Amino acid sequence: MIAAFRYEMRRLGSLRATRRVPGVAAAVAAGLGVAAALAVSAGASERVVALFRLAGTLPALGAAVVIGAAASGHERHHGMRYVTLAVVPRRTWLTVAKTTLTALLCALTGVVVALSATLGYALALAWAYAGDRTLIPDGAAADPVLQGVAPAAAAATAAGVFGLAVGWLTRWYRTSVVVAVAVVGVGLPLAAGRLLTGLPAVGDGLARAEQSLRDTPVLSALLNPRVLTAWPPLRSGLHPIPPTSLAATALLAIVALAGLVAGAVKWQRS
Amino acid sequence: MIEAIELTSTRRSRGPGGGPVAQVSFDVYPGQVTALLGAAGAGKSTVLRMMAELEPGAGRTLFSGRPYHALRPAVREVGLALNPDAVHPGRTVQAHLQLYSAAGGVPKARIAEVLEVAGLSTQAAVRCGRLDAGQRQRLAIAAALLGDPSALILDEPHALDSHGMSWFHALIRAYAAQGRTVLVAATDPESLAGTADHVVILRRDDEDGVSRVIASRSAAEVFDEHRALVVQVRSPQAARLAAALETEGARLSAAGPGALQVRGLDRARIGEVAHLAGICLHELSEIGHDDDVFGLRPVPRQKELLPGLTSVPAEDAGPVTPWSSGVRLISTDTPPSEIEEAEVIEPAPETADVEQSPVGEAETSYAPAEQPQVAVDSQSSAAVPNGDGQAAAEVSVDMSRWRQAAAITLKAADPSQAGEAGSGNETAGGEAPRWWQTAASPPKSAATVGGNETVGAEAGQEPPRWWQTPPSSQQAVAPAGDVQPVAGAGADESPSVGSEPGEPAQASTVAPQVADDPNGSHVSDASVPPQMAEAPAEMAAAEPPGPRRGANRAFGTFRRGRGKAAEADAAPESEPEVVVTATSAASAPSQPAVPFTVAAAPSAAAEADGMTPWRAVAARAGQQQPQGSVAEAASAEQEASA
Incomplete structure (x- = not known):
């Protein structure tokens, strides 16, 4: 088991995707944070500000999908499966090690990206109101954004596992990664919003669960701040759910776990 | 010691040439280089993958009494070099080897050692995608050597050039000399002649398409030229010829009317025997080697050796009588029936008036090999x-x-x-x-x-x-x-x-x-x-002007059916089909491009x-x-x- 973890850690660490994607995602998230702060200083509407804030979490999810897919897809794409199995001839160990390390790496990526967005937002807001900080609007401080770090990490973990399953199950690696990123960043909020709209009972249940979690001292930190729970409704009337919200994360986690099981079975039989 | 026991694949292997294997059992002894020989698609790579449990299937392989998954760490017990292309193009050579060292607990200093052994010291920082095929092959071998394992399982190093093959052979010989176990798969027996100590031959059954081990013998038996040589002899006095050859210790097998396949004697000796016995020979040609029965070097049918033969118009070719061996008898003025009769008739040895030539006469009529x-x-x-x-x-x-x-x-x-x-x-x-x-x-x-x-x-x-x-x-x-x-x-x-x-x-x-x-x-x-x-x-x-291709071609390649490269690029051109043709002088000019015609x-x-x-x-x-x-x-x- 130790050998499997060591091997996977070395393998993930030597991937360019592991090194580059989180950095790129953090940079993009920081830029979106700066944009949100400038929108606040410019007196933009709450809709625009919320849009920038919510967009700042998407790079974490995209990076997590890419890392997860690279953890398994590169192995298939470049014929490294035999190398892996020759070095560690225990598929179960490798599956556990791969899933665990991918989830941890994606969670870390989510944290880094969310912190990067927060840092960009805070620095830009401080720079915009450098003369008199008392002019910062109420609720526009960085504190609510900081509260979104933990939800971003949870969503990134689910996205990473989803990417791992995509790499195992799909044949066309690059195409499938692009599709998976689009699904997580765009399709999932829309699907979650449509699900909540079409199934009010599910929406009510999630709302009660969220409220219960917010009342819990520790678990409340894992939820999105209320300011980030609402995605501006689309012109079509559809109300997307933020990808880091409880509903979207739960939906993504369910899909990812199902794919993980299917991919692991396929990996075991290959 | 490696024991492969009843390895049976449950599915077709990857690739167009791969096939299932069944009941593959053999032993690989320490201190020896064992070659797993088989034609392309015979399932050699499948067997190697199954040994390392990389391919699902029945049977098991024991490495010093333990299955592969029980080896801890595996890289220190068995070195595998199965697919040289199994590298991430973005990783550096050193990073690739670090994967093995991380799992096997191999110190990093060992990476530099194996890179030195493989001749890749200067390529350590190069990404694997920039390596050529030979360097990738060396990298795979270096990875196999990384854990200093007691056993090596290597797939065919087809990407190595001649210099690389020399290095490879020296490497595995030195490895085996240290008392370690080496198993190498190869398609061409010649590539491991002189290197392998033991040979396991895998051959696919034409009927069910399943490959099985058909022989496991010492390399000396397989690579012995004289024992492996197969000479086809055709004579109207085949019975007498057979009796004469058997007295010389040859092993004979029928190859059609009046034709014999002789093993154990070379052509010179057969010619001598026939000469001394006063037997007429219509054909005396090497058609391959004994290990052709293993399907390693299938000898092309003689018809295939002469592309122009099949395109000859019938009116030009005259009556054609195909022989069972693929050699066809062309007769223009002699009725085919006579020819065929002449082939099957075994005339009585009434050759009293034949003045026998002393022994050694036939030898004198052969030229040395260097100048053909x-x-x-x-x-x-x-x-x-x-x-x-x-x-x-x-x-x-x-x-x-x-x-x-x-x-x-x-x-x-x-x-x-x-x-x-x-x-x-x-x-x-x-x-x-x-x-x-x-x-x-x-x-x-x-x-x-x-x-x-x-x-x-x-x-x-x-x-x-x-x-x-x-x-x-x-x-x-x-x-x-x-x-x-x-x-x-x-x-x-x-x-x-x-x-x-x-x-x-x-x-x-x-x-x-x-x-x-x-x-x-x-x-x-x-x-x-x-x-x-x-x-x-x-x-x-x-004579046509201009340079002639293949002027210095070694004919031993074509006649023995060996040499992939020679077969690939020149076999259709230079491998003459020997066709024994009875023809008259008048009709001879109208004959098609028959390489060997007896008028x-x-x-x-x-x-x-x-x-x-x-x-x-x-x-x-x-x-x-x-x-x-x-x-x-x-x-x-x-x-x-x-």
């Missing part, structure tokens, strides 16, 4: 009266297609025909048919000797041509009833072969070019008619002997150069064989 060469041009074919003037034989080799075929026409003529034939082979050459004109007309071709006649080829300064028959593919013609002793080993009894033209012909078998003759002069004792001296000019005119006109004396009076005379003009003795040729041949 029998190729008798049809234009230069000449009928030379034999010693007693009873018959004349005409032998002509037609190189009707530059890169496709060569034809030899052997014609036996009665005394009345001798003069006609001896007047310069104009019987055939005077008509100047197309296939004569297109004949290679090798100025350096050696002569073919039939009956008592030996006509040497003209000595030449050019290197041997591609069409020049190698010593191994010489066509030996059995002596006719009036055979006289041949010079050479029996030089005391007969004049030395290689005498000046004009001397009576003495040799009774094909006498190829002598190797040690710098001019390629032919070992001959034949009387060359004056007309033959004019033949070279005609042949030279008929026979039975003589009365030969018929009286109950033997087919094949007489061969290699017609090659311009024997002006001093010629070496047959004894020299025989000794050189023996050295080459050794």
